[in-house]
Amino acid sequence: MRFRAKIISVIILISAILSIVTSIVYYNKTSSVIEENYLVSMLENVNNQAAKFDNMMKEMYYDTIELSYNSELINLIKEEYKGEDRLLQISILLHKYTISNNNIDSIYVYLPKENKVVKSQQYKAVKNIIVPENYSWINTIGRTQHNVSPISLVDDVGSVKKYIFVYSKPIIDPITGEMLGEIAFNMDERIVYFSCLDGINSTLNSNTEIVNNNNIIVSSKKL
Secondary structure, three states: OHHHHHHHHHHHHHHHHHHHOOOOOOHHHHHHHHHHHHOOOHHHHHHHHHHHHHHHHHHHHHHHHHOOHHHHHHHHHHOOOOOOHHHHHEEEEHHHHHHHHHOOOEEEEEEEOOOEEEEEEOOEEEEEHHHHOOOOHHHHHHOOOOOOOOOOEOOOOOOOEEEEEEEEEEOOOOOOEEEEEEEEEEEEHHHHHHHHHHHHHHHHOOOOOOOOOOOEEEOOOOO
16 A cells, blocks of 8 residues: 555656646746747837838938929029018928928028028028027038938027937029028927837837937937
8 A cells, every 4th residue: 555655646746747847848938939029029119110210201301302402492592582571481481391291390591691591480580690600500511411311419590409300401503503502401309209219118118219320319218
């Protein structure tokens, strides 16, 4: 009887060990699958938001090029339409473009001969530029016209200082080849954050950031 009891005890012990081992293997496998699914979901989410950011920037880039060649804008700058409200007409034209793209925060046109910036905002639509070197965007003119990527800077032309993404292109007279001015399309950094990063941070409980080619943070929760 004792021998039989020992056999039964051994069988129970082996069964218990097998059960424990099976549970551990199953747990590890399940944990691995959950972790793998989490990583796949996270990467998919990041890739989707990155594609969204690219599309936003691409649209702004093409809008900048289109308006820099706009004949109405060029004629207004060349003063072919006479009148004291010429600069106001430029502002109205810029404002129409901001309406067509909800992601565009503002559009600026710099007129170096007149030392003025015309803005798409109706409030204080024209700004006198006394010292051009004091303005971040104007300082980039001539160095960013071939950029496919936007530049990030602090908007010191508008009424409120804030971080923006900018595409800046020269406005060239198609007849003479003269540079008449510079146009900038601006996107508020907060629009980028809440459109592309906030969803990732909320879903994954993480802190996602956008950095430029110099590894400088250009969009984040705390920027």
